[in-house]
Amino acid sequence: MADEALISIRQLTKDYPIGRSFFRALKDINLEIGTGEFVGLVGPSGSGKTTLLNIVGSLDNPTQGEARVLGQSIGKLNARQSAALRNHSLGFIFQTYNLLPVYTVFENVELPLLLLKMSKGERQEMVERALEWVGLQDKRKSRPAQLSGGECQRVSIARAMVKSPKIVLADEPTANLDAANSHNILRTMEKLNRDLKTTFIFATHDEKVIHYLHRKISLNDGKVVEDIIVENN
Amino acid sequence: MLALKLAWRNLIGARLRTWLNVFVLSLAFILIIWFKGILNGWDEQARRDTIAWQIGGGEYWQENYDPYDPFSIDESHAVMSDKIRQAVAAGQLTPMLSTQATMYPEGRIQSISLRGVDPAQPIIELPTACLAETDDIIPAIIGQRTAKNNKLAVGDYVTIRWRDVNGTFDATDVKIVHIFRTDVPTMDLNIVWLSLTKHQEMFRMPGEATILITAKGAKSPETDFTGTFPGWTFKDHNFLLADIREMIKMKSFGGYFMFIILMSLSMLAIFDTQVLSIFRRQKEIGTHIALGMTQRQVITLFTIEGAMHSILAAMLAALYGIPLLAYQAKVGWAMPAGTDDFGLTIAEKIYPSYSLVLVLGSTIVVLITTTIVSYIPARRIAKMNPTDAIRGKIQ
Numbered sequence: 342m343a344d345e346a347l348i349s350i351r352q353l354t355k356d357y358p359i360g361r362s363f364f365r366a367l368k369d370i371n372l373e374i375g376t377g378e379f380v381g382l383v384g385p386s387g388s389g390k391t392t393l394l395n396i397v398g399s400l401d402n403p404t405q406g407e408a409r410v411l412g413q414s415i416g417k418l419n420a421r422q423s424a425a426l427r428n429h430s431l432g433f434i435f436q437t438y439n440l441l442p443v444y445t446v447f448e449n450v451e452l453p454l455l456l457l458k459m460s461k462g463e464r465q466e467m468v469e470r471a472l473e474w475v476g477l478q479d480k481r482k483s484r485p486a487q488l489s490g491g492e493c494q495r496v497s498i499a500r501a502m503v504k505s506p507k508i509v510l511a512d513e514p515t516a517n518l519d520a521a522n523s524h525n526i527l528r529t530m531e532k533l534n535r536d537l538k539t540t541f542i543f544a545t546h547d548e549k550v551i552h553y554l555h556r557k558i559s560l561n562d563g564k565v566v567e568d569i570i571v572e573n574n
Numbered sequence: 575m576l577a578l579k580l581a582w583r584n585l586i587g588a589r590l591r592t593w594l595n596v597f598v599l600s601l602a603f604i605l606i607i608w609f610k611g612i613l614n615g616w617d618e619q620a621r622r623d624t625i626a627w628q629i630g631g632g633e634y635w636q637e638n639y640d641p642y643d644p645f646s647i648d649e650s651h652a653v654m655s656d657k658i659r660q661a662v663a664a665g666q667l668t669p670m671l672s673t674q675a676t677m678y679p680e681g682r683i684q685s686i687s688l689r690g691v692d693p694a695q696p697i698i699e700l701p702t703a704c705l706a707e708t709d710d711i712i713p714a715i716i717g718q719r720t721a722k723n724n725k726l727a728v729g730d731y732v733t734i735r736w737r738d739v740n741g742t743f744d745a746t747d748v749k750i751v752h753i754f755r756t757d758v759p760t761m762d763l764n765i766v767w768l769s770l771t772k773h774q775e776m777f778r779m780p781g782e783a784t785i786l787i788t789a790k791g792a793k794s795p796e797t798d799f800t801g802t803f804p805g806w807t808f809k810d811h812n813f814l815l816a817d818i819r820e821m822i823k824m825k826s827f828g829g830y831f832m833f834i835i836l837m838s839l840s841m842l843a844i845f846d847t848q849v850l851s852i853f854r855r856q857k858e859i860g861t862h863i864a865l866g867m868t869q870r871q872v873i874t875l876f877t878i879e880g881a882m883h884s885i886l887a888a889m890l891a892a893l894y895g896i897p898l899l900a901y902q903a904k905v906g907w908a909m910p911a912g913t914d915d916f917g918l919t920i921a922e923k924i925y926p927s928y929s930l931v932l933v934l935g936s937t938i939v940v941l942i943t944t945t946i947v948s949y950i951p952a953r954r955i956a957k958m959n960p961t962d963a964i965r966g967k968i969q
Contacts, residue, residue, distance in 0.1 A: 391961075395961045398864065400863070400864060400960045400961050400964070401960075401961050420868045420869065420870070421868055423868075424863070424866050424867060424868040424871070425866070427863075427864060427865065427866045428865070428866025428867075429866070433861075433864045433865070435861075435864075435964060437857070437965075437966070439857055439858075439860070439861040439864075439964065441584075441587075441858055441861065442587075442858075443583070443584055443586075443587025443588055443589075444583060444587060448583060452580075452865060453865050453866065455576055455579065455580070456576070456865055456866045456867060457866075458576070500865075
């Protein structure tokens, strides 16, 4: 399983208020995820996988329990500390790519490096390398509207990977892609995981993604119902 | 710096949407500066013409003289002392006698102000040289407005009736020898100008005057060269131009409404763009947060983005506005016919006057207003749930 615990979740609960009542999205979650894992949170819609991913990504806070990411307790971070954690150590890949439509491919990939206040030379070099990883060097001046869905998701991967984060969180990354593009994307991510030892955490119910996972954590009704290592991967 | 860079990218990337807002805002810039320039130009012209035609370097008023009280006119004249005569001879003063009379153009009765002035006076621009007397006629000059109102032309004779200092009524015909054009209506409207000596003779007021106009040049004629004269009160530019100042102030006040309307239109465009941006770009806002920005940083980014419209607008306005305004300052703005009939000191053409303070002041006001208008809707970002924003869920 994990070489060392990058992510440690203890008795995590998440409630969402609904009127005077609340909806419990996560119940008593206990997990550890280590460096270089290629792990999936698997389950049907409403099972809590995206909620868990958002908490790990410091975009949301637990109601009870603790989620420690890279040694930092998510619930205790202020807005600036949360932003710094995301900025330095986390990469995000979204189902709908979330590329900035008025930016070129290069500018989209460059954005996280701008937030890290890197020099122009460094940014240039790192963006070129990230575009090379995903095979989009020739599209650097294109805008997202000029790209296919598969290409947009590859840009999204390049943007997540460009700063070489310790953890990449991918929420349904293949949901909007056809089978060929899905396999292409997944092979790219698998290669990056292998080469750079980046931890990938997916939230998915796509069988194609599940096929690539090295560890499968199944969620149902906000609970972990299964946590298995996939031997053949 | 980063927010500036990203805001710039976002604005340039938004292309037509940005340039439409920028164009509307640049129009507001130009119109605001132009309108203020017109008022400044008018103010300068009115002051310049009033000084040149009427008040010179300031006036001494006979102590009873009150231009706003017609009952004081009969009493507001006095004999000029030797000291005053010396100053007149030295070209430092020119006397003017003002009395009431009645004119009968084409048999109609018209109350007038009869003014006597030295035909050789060198101080004001009134063409007094035409008033040099001859044996057979009494020459008189009138302004264009008086000529038009009374249907008088050069060469016409018109009967003047007056009551002299002893209360005796008398009448004579004067010949209109010249009709002058002035932008100062208080030198024209229902005023008939005669030679000072003839005027004094008609009213049996030898050596008397109502006003002593000082030569231009001395900052304070009272201390610089003419000194004080008992029975005469010195009125400086500050006092004599107060009416013009008030009038321009009133016009400026009206101008503020135009300023507010123009600003409101452009600010509405910016506000609308900001609200739409925040509504349409929720995913983008969520993405920025996911990539490591705080919500406050995103608010700053959107505020700067909105405020940058005014910087771009200022640049665009400079591009087409400077040649446009410079051309207008050169050729002037023709006033509609009849504007000066309202008694305003206004030229046929006004030449706008633009100062650095006006341009910088307007730019700063627009910049600050745009920033505030951009910030107000951007505050909404602080209330957004980042996880919903990432999915573009309407909040």
